[in-house]
Amino acid sequence: MKMLDFTVNLNSLGFEAGLSEDEKEMLFLRNRSAGLTVSGCAHAVFVCELVGLLRKKLNSENGCTAKTHLSVGILGGGHVGKQLAKLLLQASNLKPCDINISTKRPETLGDISNIGVECYYDNIRLAKQADLLFLCVLPSHLPRVCSDIRCHLSSDCLVYSFTSAVPLKRLAMLLDHSFIIKPQYEFVACDDVTSIWLLHNQVSAALKHKEVLSASLPLSMKGGLFLDQRWVSAVLYSLLNTCTAEKQGSGNTLRLLNGLFETGVSTNTFTYRSFMNSPGASDPNKPDDLFPWINLVDAQTKDTPLADLVRRNKGLRDCISVMYYSAFSSLAEG
Template identity: 85%
Template sequence: MKMLDFTTNLNSLGFEAGLSEVEKELLFLRSRSAGLTVSGCAHAVFVYELFRLLRKKLSAENGCTANTHLSVGILGGGHVGKQLAKLFLHSSDRKPCDINISTKRPETLGEISNIGVECYFDNIRLAKGADLLFLCVLPSHLPQVCSDIRCHLSSDCLVYSFTSAVPLNRLAMLLEHRFIIKPQYEFVACDDVTTIWLLHNQVSAALKHEEVLSASLPLSMNGGLFLDQRWVSAVLYALLNMCTAAELGSGKTLLLLNELFETKTFTYHSFVNSPSASDPNKPDDLFPWVSLVDAQTKETPLTDLVLRNKGLRDCISVLYYNVFSNLAEG
């Protein structure tokens, strides 16, 4: 005889039942934490995918289709580090061996290491081998971590920081590195939208929902979260720097970036407005290397372009949706 569970959907046993009225006013912090984790991981994976796609185009340009490998380093194996690694594994067909995690307790990552992700405690090894390094450590650990790795980062290694409490300029000083992206989020509590972040406790599962994916869209976030739009400019300048590091002329660089986003928007002066800059009529000239710290703390030509050009924003959004389309299919 089948027994009925009388506790199912019983409000008195729910999480909120034992909270005082004052404590209930703080419930929005759960949505804030979940929203930051979901959006932060999604945006980080999106940046990786843009780098991967551009690396593929650069390799084809140089006649070397095999050189498309990008090594991912995740420094920190706590909640965010684990969720980020799982999203990397679920959002594309990348090989687990392309992902390395350095954490003080690698033995806690058995679920991830068993499928081929390299998990160990060696920050220097991680920094030396990473094309993209994701910082997922507590702010209190950051000074020591930066001291460990700053002499071992290649100049074109992109450092992507989840450590929100440490200002970007401070992080750049600690790392002695300026190829850094650090998203800045704001959260406004709103009962009718913030609950979408609590649909699942796994990022990859949450992003299968159209509502969650739409809420995380970098250029039009909702659900109470807002992303500083200079993040988009920094990502685009990072791609530009990638072409400069490959010694690709400005003409071909613009061609590849327009192809990547399926647009015709980008011109030389979309990125550079200095009168002393290289002549845009000389397509073999390299773009100057752009400090991503400046791109996130100052107004740039791209800041205005992204703000006023809806067509470009739509192209970026389509590419963002495409990155996670296989999650919905899985």
């Protein structure tokens, strides 16, 4: 006879049952922390997917020398680093051999290394081979880590930082590198800073829930969190830089990006003036000229033509949202 477990869902045995009233008032911090982890990892994976999609388009171009695969490095094997690695493996098109993790204690990542992800403690090795490098280290460790890797990053290696306590300009100075994306999250007043973020303690499991995935949507976050919308324009500028690094002329770059973000309203969402508001190294009338390299620090700290386009163009925003949901479709199927 099957025995029933009468303790399941019993409130008196729940986490909150043993808390004082003062402690219960601080529970929103637990929700926020979980929300930052879930949303931060999801947004990072989305960037990885966009870069991967663009690389595929570049590789289909005649004479393009883009690598056939994306080499991803995760620097830091703590809670965020582990969650990010697991989400990349479950939601992205990356293979385990495309991901490397550098951490002081690689022996703690047995469940990840056993499926083919290389885990070691060598920050310089990681930086040298990464096309996309995720920084998942504590603020107190960042100066030493940056000192280790700053001379070993290629100019077109995109660095994505989870270390929120260190300002972007400070990070750029520590790394001597401007090809950096650092999402800026803010907490907003919310009548229901719900426990949706706490549905599961694993990010990939949480994102299987439609309400969690919807709450993490970059352009309209819910659940008490808000993402600075300049993150979106910085991501798009990073794709522009990727084309420039591959020596794609401005005309071909615009064609590739318009093909990537097909809004259904217009096939010419992006024009030269979408990215540039002043004369640069490229000329809209000379499609073989390269776009100038865009400093992503400026793109995230100043107003840009691209940020204005994202605000004005509903078709582009809708397209980004559809692509975001699509990036995690494999989780729903699982």
